[in-house]
Amino acid sequence: MTKNKLWISGLAVPVLIAIMLLALSSRVTANAEPSAPAAAVKIDNFVFGPQTITVPVGTTVTWTNVDDIPHTAVSTDGVFKSKVMDTDEKFSFTFTKTGTYSYYCSVHPKMTGKVVVQ
Ligand SMILES: [Cu+2]
Numbered sequence: 001m002t003k004n005k006l007w008i009s010g011l012a013v014p015v016l017i018a019i020m021l022l023a024l025s026s027r028v029t030a031n032a033e034p035s036a037p038a039a040a041v042k043i044d045n046f047v048f049g050p051q052t053i054t055v056p057v058g059t060t061v062t063w064t065n066v067d068d069i070p071h072t073a074v075s076t077d078g079v080f081k082s083k084v085m086d087t088d089e090k091f092s093f094t095f096t097k098t099g100t101y102s103y104y105c106s107v108h109p110k111m112t113g114k115v116v117v118q
Pocket residue numbers: 046070071072105106107108111
């Protein structure tokens with residue numbers, strides 16, 4: 001009996017420590033959440049996807065060209081302008097003000113998209 005009790009209390013301590021560590025690490029993970037939000041737009045088959053993306057202020061939007069044709073993302077109002085992105089190349093822009101930002105591909109002006117910043 002005494003041996004059994006000892007075994008249980010001996011086990012309880014590491015279990016408690018493990019639970020505390022788990023609780024701690026989950027808190028650390030929550031704190032480590034990126035304070036700067038990010039969003040992604042894929043360019044594929046002559047289409048910006050999603051065509052309209054709605055993001056909170058401060059979001060960095062990254063365009064990735066997964067098409068086998070070069071494309072750009074150029075703001076209609078001159079707010080941002082990517083270079084020509086070849087396949088798998090990226091362009092990022094951080095939106096620090098609310099508004100609706102229309103953009104297009106300067107290589108194929110019929111390709112259009114919108115970033116709504118709230
Ligand atoms: Cu294009």
